[in-house]
Amino acid sequence: MRRTILPLLFLASFSYSSAEAYTYLIRYEAEPEFSRIVISWDELRGALGVDHMRDNLDTYEAKGVYDTHLFAKKTKTITKVENMDGHEVKTVIKIQYPQATGFGGAGSWNYVKVYFDGALAVDVPFGYNHYTSITVSKVIVYVDDEMITATWRDTYSTQEYHFPSSHDEGEVFRLPQR
């Protein structure tokens, strides 16, 4: 009897569990027609998109899209240089892949440095940073305007998830939340 109950219990438990498939990307895009460079932190969710990314890492890296959640790799440094409207903009992106040794080891540690005409202008953590508990989601360099914006959020505010089918049946996702 015990032998029957235990496998049944095991099966029942796992029929309700499903792993969350997600990964994070850093996207580097130079837009010379708009005289700007955009570095953004992007999330992919769902097995289909994540698997597609993992199967085509090199193709996407050639397009400036970098997966930050590759386990068993240590670090990667990407250097991009653009000459735009009489200025040189050098961007250095450093990705320290998840090490899984605790203290935020499940996430990657990423940094962005921007040198504008040779002088360091931006030095920020990028994406979610466990140490500072903030997520820097976008850095935009407006080259002709000689100006840079950085968008960030803390852990408690400004990002909401909505799951229409599984958790939020019938509810409409409205902002501002009420």
Add this chain to the structure above:
Amino acid sequence: MRCLLLTLLCILTAQSASADYYTHFIRYKAEPDFSRIVISWEELRGERGVDHMHANPELYATQGDYLTRGQYGGSKEITQVEKMDGHEVKTVITIRYPRGHGRGGACSWNDIKVFFDGELQLDSPMGYNHRHSMTVSKVTIHVQDESIKANSRDFITGEHYHFIKHSKGKVLSLPKKNTK
């Protein structure tokens, strides 16, 4: 003499004044490879980029970049339908162009609605909203994952502007601290 002085003063004042040159647009991007749709609020700054965008709004609209300024009054409704991984996602973006009547009339008022398999799932302002003093900067629909994510920030936090010309060697670092 007085006339000469006044003229000189006027010229000197105008010399050091410069208008802030910027515009905003909404970008709609379907990424079937990643099974997602991304709608983002984008800013352009500087004469070259802004003038280029204002000179080619129709061209960029065909690529999914919808200018929210550059004209006064009127509105525009954009409907995009995607069929992806067995689901239908309809996105309706409404842009109400600046009217210039005060109370936020200098800005556009934009809204977004997302219907997932025919049902309304998201109803939100998009970009800066004067009434709520908030900016919804990004909406991501993860189609296969059947989830929607929205990023917003209030008017005080969440975005730093760094003017290289005026930075005097200071570096933009986050969390906010001056490194020089």
